[in-house]
Amino acid sequence: MTEWSCYLADESATVAAGKALGQVLAECADGLSLHLAGDLGAGKTTFTRGVLNSFGHSGAVKSPTYTLVEEYQLPTRTLHHFDLYRLGDPEELEYMGIRDYFTAADICLIEWPVRGEGVLPPADVLITLKVQEPGRIVKLESGTERGSRLVQQLAQ
Ligand code: ADP
Numbered sequence: 236m237t238e239w240s241c242y243l244a245d246e247s248a249t250v251a252a253g254k255a256l257g258q259v260l261a262e263c264a265d266g267l268s269l270h271l272a273g274d275l276g277a278g279k280t281t282f283t284r285g286v287l288n289s290f291g292h293s294g295a296v297k298s299p300t301y302t303l304v305e306e307y308q309l310p311t312r313t314l315h316h317f318d319l320y321r322l323g324d325p326e327e328l329e330y331m332g333i334r335d336y337f338t339a340a341d342i343c344l345i346e347w348p349v350r351g352e353g354v355l356p357p358a359d360v361l362i363t364l365k366v367q368e369p370g371r372i373v374k375l376e377s378g379t380e381r382g383s384r385l386v387q388q389l390a391q
């Protein structure tokens with residue numbers, strides 16, 4: 236397992252960390268599953284905004300709390316941003332055809348992956364955000380070989 240963590244002093248540092256990951260993702264054409272863990276208010280959506288910014292998306296990024304997933308067309312592929320906070324049962328993911336989202340090229344970024352445990356495919360990278368007043372700590376842990384290469388590139 237490859238691990239990397241960093242203190243994020245303010246919101247802009249969280250966006251910058253997301254951007255840095257986005258730049259590494261842009262160099263990898265594979266489909267990726269990225270889990271974003273952390274309490275409410277830890278900065279998961281802010282981090283996602285950074286990832287999307289790096290691909291040129293400058294519009295708003297809202298947590299798809301009720302729709303569960305929001306789709307973003309990036310220049311070369313699609314990013315699916317999930318927020319599973321309100322998911323009642325992991326089996327609901329089967330009804331929404333969850334497997335179809337995990338293609339050979341798309342990126343899935345999933346807030347509250349714990350709600351989908353048992354149904355979601357394993358994460359390439361688990362990203363955990365934690366409040367450490369006045370800022371946050373972000374930690375990335377790889378779950379696959381592919382994820383390990385990404386974390387190594389980010390740590391360089
Ligand atoms: P989540 O999606 O985990 O619920 P959000 O991304 O919506 O959390 O962020 C919650 C709040 O935390 C926002 O007001 C955001 O500006 C703030 N925030 C994000 N990163 C930091 C940071 N590094 N330091 C301080 N506040 C931050």
Ligand code: MG
Binds near residue numbers: 280298318
């Ligand atoms: Mg959120």
